[in-house]
Amino acid sequence: MARPQADADARRHALLAAAERVLKANRGRRLVMSDVAAEAGMSQSYAYRFFADKNALIAAMAENWFDDVSQAVRALVCGPGPVGSRLEDFVLVQMRMKCATHDADPVLFAAYLDLASGHGDIAMTHVHEMERVLTALMAERFPDRDAAAAARVFNDATRMFRDPYVIARMRPLITEDRARAVVATVLAGLESGQST
Secondary structure (H helix, E strand, C coil): CHHHHHHHHHHHHHHHHHHHHHHHHCCCCCCCHHHHHHHHCCCHHHHCCCCCCHHHHHHHHHHHHHHHHHHHHHHHHHCCCCHHHHHHHHHHHHHHHHHHHHHHCHHHHHHHHHHHHCCHHHHHHHHHHHHHHHHHHHHHHCCCCCHHHHHHHHHHHHHHHCCHHHHHHHHHHCCHHHHHHHHHHHHHHHHHCCCC
């Protein structure tokens, strides 16, 4: 009984892998179902059994791209250790994962960014999720402050270390030492402005 689902999952995975190869080959400029199906070795009509349309395929690709980062960052909210360390990790975990993805294949990384530029809603879902995690951490760290406002300050100050567009353009400047210094400075500033 489990075999049909396993086969379906394998075919979905094959289509996603094929889509990634097509995306890389076209540097993010063209992604059509017929090309993806051909790359996966199946008919276009068969591919539509697994993804209703190109937008569904792109959404699944984006979900795969963001999923590991989202899981790692969500774990910070419930994770052990001082909240200051978890706030630093909020930046470092995202930075490390996105930099590693970039460094492993800069062409594919850029292709994903080109694709995302036409589907901002998908990226914004991830951005909003990260904002919710950050706000929860800020509420824990600064219980007497407006957590959303503190999160906005922290988010704005550390964005360059987490934004994939900035990472792609300024990769040599995206370092742990710089990120740690910015995080420490922002947290010190928020601490000094905390009401007692």
